[in-house]
Structure formats: C-alpha cells, structure tokens
Amino acid sequence: MTTDAGQDWDAAAYGQRFGFVAQLAEDLVGLLDPQPGEHIVDLGCGTGTLTAQIASRGAEVLGIDADPAMIEAARAAYPALRFEVVSAYDFAADAPIDAVFSNAALHWMTRPEDVLHRVAAALRPGGRFVAEMGGGRNTELVSAAIRDALARRGIPPERQARPWYFPTPAEYATLLERHGFEVRALWHFERFTQLVPGDHALADWLTMFASPFTGDLTAEDRAAFHAEVEDATRHALYVDGRWHVDYRRLRFVAVRI
Numbered sequence: 001m002t003t004d005a006g007q008d009w010d011a012a013a014y015g016q017r018f019g020f021v022a023q024l025a026e027d028l029v030g031l032l033d034p035q036p037g038e039h040i041v042d043l044g045c046g047t048g049t050l051t052a053q054i055a056s057r058g059a060e061v062l063g064i065d066a067d068p069a070m071i072e073a074a075r076a077a078y079p080a081l082r083f084e085v086v087s088a089y090d091f092a093a094d095a096p097i098d099a100v101f102s103n104a105a106l107h108w109m110t111r112p113e114d115v116l117h118r119v120a121a122a123l124r125p126g127g128r129f130v131a132e133m134g135g136g137r138n139t140e141l142v143s144a145a146i147r148d149a150l151a152r153r154g155i156p157p158e159r160q161a162r163p164w165y166f167p168t169p170a171e172y173a174t175l176l177e178r179h180g181f182e183v184r185a186l187w188h189f190e191r192f193t194q195l196v197p198g199d200h201a202l203a204d205w206l207t208m209f210a211s212p213f214t215g216d217l218t219a220e221d222r223a224a225f226h227a228e229v230e231d232a233t234r235h236a237l238y239v240d241g242r243w244h245v246d247y248r249r250l251r252f253v254a255v256r257i
C-alpha cells in the first residue's frame with residue numbers, strides 16, 4: 001500500500017487479520033473485467049491477493065506498492081507474478097496500458113491530483129481506471145474518537161495528522177474529469193465491516209492502520225489511547241459481541257478519453 005504518512009506496515013498481520021479488505025472487493029475485479037493479454041497495473045497492491053485474481057483472468061498484471069514489506073509478501077505468495085516497489089507518485093508505464101486497478105489504497109495518498117496525473121498518463125485512450133477507496137464520511141465514528149483522544153493529549157485538530165483522504169463522490173468525479181476521464185459509474189455506500197473476532201479487534205485495527213496518529217505516544221499511552229477509542233465507539237461499533245468499523249466506500253469505473 002502506498003501511504004504519505006510514513007506508515008509502517010506489518011505485512012504478515014495485514015494478510016492474516018485484514019484479509020477481508022481484499023475479500024470484500026473481489027467483485028471489483030469483475031467490474032474491471034480483465035481480458036486475456038491486457039496490460040494492467042494494480043496500484044497499491046498490498047500483499048497481492050487481487051493482483052493474483054486479475055492475473056488468473058489471463059491479463060498481464062504488474063502489482064506496485066510503495067511499501068517494501070508488502071511487495072516482499074506479495075512476491076512470496078505469488079512468485080510467478082510481477083511486483084515492484086513503486087510509489088503511485090512515481091509510477092509510469094513504458095508503453096500505454098489498458099487499465100489501472102486499485103483497492104483500499106487511494107485513501108492513503110493525500111495528493112490525489114498527482115496520482116490522477118500519473119494514472120491518466122499511463123493509460124491508452126479508452127483505458128479504464130477502476131478503483132475502490134474510502135469515501136466521504138469513511139470511518140467517521142472511529143476518526144472522531146481518535147481526534148477527541150488526541151485533543152485530550154493537548155493536540156488540537158489543526159495540529160493532528162491527516163493521513164487519510166476520503167473524498168465525496170462529487171469531489172472525486174470532478175477530479176477524474178479534470179484529468180481527462182469520463183466517469184462511467186460511481187458508487188458511494190456504507191460497508192459496516194466486521195473485524196476478525198477478538199476483545200481488542202478495534203485496538204488491533206488501530207495498531208495496523210492508525211499509527212500516523214499515535215507515533216509520538218509511549219507504548220503505555222498508546223494502549224490507553226486505543227482503550228479510549230474503544231470506549232468512545234463501543235455503543236455503535238461493538239455489535240452482537242463483535243467489533244466493526246464504519247467503512248464507507250467510493251467505487252468507480254472511469255475511462256480515459
């Protein structure tokens with residue numbers, strides 16, 4: 001995954017406990033509709049689960065990710081496939097490609113115009129950009145609890161980290177059009193997502209994904225921070241004995257004009 005926030009990824013834990021991130025987006029590969037022989041880049045491929053599904057349709061796929069640990073895990077899991085450590089901000093294709101695919105990665109890239117510039121430049125006219133990311137109001141409850149916990153530590157909202165980018169449908173469609181895409185379809189929907197069961201599943205999620213907010217805390221205070229976020233959200237996110245996260249997805253199919 002490509003992030004601007006200096007996030008350290010634990011690729012093994014990501015694959016084991018957060019496999020649902022790829023599972024829940026398997027139908028996105030259907031929307032991409034990869035054809036045999038097409039050249040496709042999986043942008044922010046993580047551990048390569050969906051890259052492999054695209055390859056299984058006969059496409060020539062390259063998985064790229066800025067995080068070396070993710071690429072190492074992807075190569076180990078799928079040795080026959082091509083993976084490279086490349087940031088979305090540096091990505092360029094040798095020759096125009098047929099499609100760019102991305103799942104759960106674009107929201108870590110806080111300069112979306114720079115990413116879209118790269119994607120548009122890589123695609124042939126008629127090439128597809130098919131992606132899913134966190135959309136407007138994604139993780140609203142968790143984010144509010146994080147911001148309150150930071151404020152209690154004397155970090156006001158204007159000094160808090162902003163590692164995530166969750167655009168509204170209107171905002172992202174405008175960016176796509178500005179970069180030469182026709183938006184063929186766009187969805188914005190709730191995905192209240194059950195985490196792998198465990199009393200501290202939300203704390204595990206925070207450890208994996210929210211470290212840009214907690215990097216300056218001591219280990220002891222980080223544990224207290226996680227407990228505060230759990231306490232603040234339990235009424236809404238701990239349902240039927242299971243922790244959930246209040247995801248909202250933005251999913252789109254766009255074509256390079």
Ligand code: BEZ
Pocket residue numbers: 104107133134138139164209247248
């Ligand atoms: C997401 O997939 O929506 C997400 C993941 C980690 C942090 C924030 C959002």
